[in-house]
Amino acid sequence: MAEENARMRRDVELGSRIHDSVTQGLTAIALTADRLRTAESVASVAPGGTDRPGGQDGDLDDGLAMIVSTARRTLGQVRSVIDVLNGRDEVFAAAPASDRLPALRAMVREGDDRLRRMGFEGRTTIEADGGAAEFVDSAGSAGSAAINPVAWRELVDLLGQLATNIAVHADPQAGAYAIDVRLETGANGPRATVTQSNGVAAAHEGLQGGDRVPHSGRGLALHRARIEALGGSLHTSLEDGVWVLSAVIPLASSLEGEAR
Numbered sequence: 124m125a126e127e128n129a130r131m132r133r134d135v136e137l138g139s140r141i142h143d144s145v146t147q148g149l150t151a152i153a154l155t156a157d158r159l160r161t162a163e164s165v166a167s168v169a170p171g172g173t174d175r176p177g178g179q180d181g182d183l184d185d186g187l188a189m190i191v192s193t194a195r196r197t198l199g200q201v202r203s204v205i206d207v208l209n210g211r212d213e214v215f216a217a218a219p220a221s222d223r224l225p226a227l228r229a230m231v232r233e234g235d236d237r238l239r240r241m242g243f244e245g246r247t248t249i250e251a252d253g254g255a256a257e258f259v260d261s262a263g264s265a266g267s268a269a270i271n272p273v274a275w276r277e278l279v280d281l282l283g284q285l286a287t288n289i290a291v292h293a294d295p296q297a298g299a300y301a302i303d304v305r306l307e308t309g310a311n312g313p314r315a316t317v318t319q320s321n322g323v324a325a326a327h328e329g330l331q332g333g334d335r336v337p338h339s340g341r342g343l344a345l346h347r348a349r350i351e352a353l354g355g356s357l358h359t360s361l362e363d364g365v366w367v368l369s370a371v372i373p374l375a376s377s378l379e380g381e382a383r
Contacts, residue, residue: 139280139342139345139346139349156186223260223270223275224249224251224256224259224260227249227278227279227282228249230279230283231247231282231286231302231304232247234282234283234286235247237286237290238290243289243290243293243295243299243300244298244299244300245289245299245301245302246299246301246302247282247286247301247302247303247304248301248302248304249304249306250303250304250306251306251307252305252306252308254307254308254313255308255314258270258308258313258374258375259275259306259313259374269375270313270374271353273353274353274372274374274375275374277346277349277353278304278317278372278374280346281346281350282302282304282317284343284346285319285368286302287342288342288343289319292321292323293321293323293324293366294321294323294324294364297321297322297323297364297365298321298322299321300320300321300322301318301320301321302318303317303318303319304316304317306374313373313374313375314355314371314374315372316369316370316371316372317368317371318367318368318369319366319367319368320365320366320367320368321366322364322365323361323364323365323366343359343368350370350371350372353372353373354373355370355371355373356370356371357369357371
C-alpha cells in the first residue's frame with residue numbers, strides 16, 4: 124500500500140510538472156508572438172510607419188529572443204521529466220542548500236519581468252523568518268529535520284504556475300497583481316505560505332484575447348493534489364472580480380520516501 128501511494132504521488136507530481144512546463148512555455152510564446160503581431164499591424168498602418176513593433180528595432184529582436192529562450196527552457200524541462208520517467212536521477216534535490224533561497228528569488232524576479240513585458244503591473248515578494256531561512260539554507264544534520272526536496276520543488280513549481288495563470292487569466296486593467304511568499308516556522312515545523320491576488324477580466328470563458336491562449340484548467344488541481352499529499356492545503360476564491368489563492372506547504376520531510 125505504501126509503495127502504491129508513493130507511485131501515485133510520483134505520477135501526480137510528474138504530470139503536474141510536465142503540464143506546467145508545457146503550458147508556461149507555450150503561454151509565454153503565444154502572448155509574446157501576439158503582442159509582436161499586434162504591434163507590427165499598428166506600425167504598418169501608421170502614417171509613414173515602416174518601423175518594427177513599437178517604433179524601435181530592438182523590440183522585435185527582444186521578443187524573438189524571448190520566444191527562442193522560452194522554447195529552449197521548456198524543452199529542457201520536459202526532457203528532465205522524461206529522464207525521471209526513464210529512471211535517471213535528478214540534480215534538483217542535489218543542488219547546494221545555500222542556493223535554494225537565492226535561486227527562488229531569482230526565479231520570481233524573472234517571472235515578474237516577463238509579466239511586466241506583457242503589460243502587467245505587480246510583484247512577487249519572499250519573506251523568511253530567521254528559523255525558516257536557516258532551515259531552508261541548511262543541508263540537515265543528525266538529529267535535525269531535513270528539508271523535503273519534493274516540497275521545495277512544489278513551491279518552485281507552484282510559483283511558476285501562478286505567474287502563468289496571471290498571464291492567461293488576469294486583467295492588466297484591473298490593478299496590480301500580488302504574490303506573497305512567507306517562509307515561517309509554524310507549530311508543526313517550517314512551512315511556506317503563498318498568497319496570490321489579481322483582478323480577472325469580467326468576460327472570461329477560458330480564453331484570453333480571443334483564441335490566443337486556451338488553457339486546460341488542470342494546473343491548480345494537480346498542484347492541490349501535490350500539496351495535500353504533503354499535508355498542506357490550497358484554497359481559491361473569486362469575488363467581485365478579484366481572484367485570491369492561498370496555499371500552505373509543509374517543508375520538512377515527513378512521508379517515507381519523499382526525500383528521494
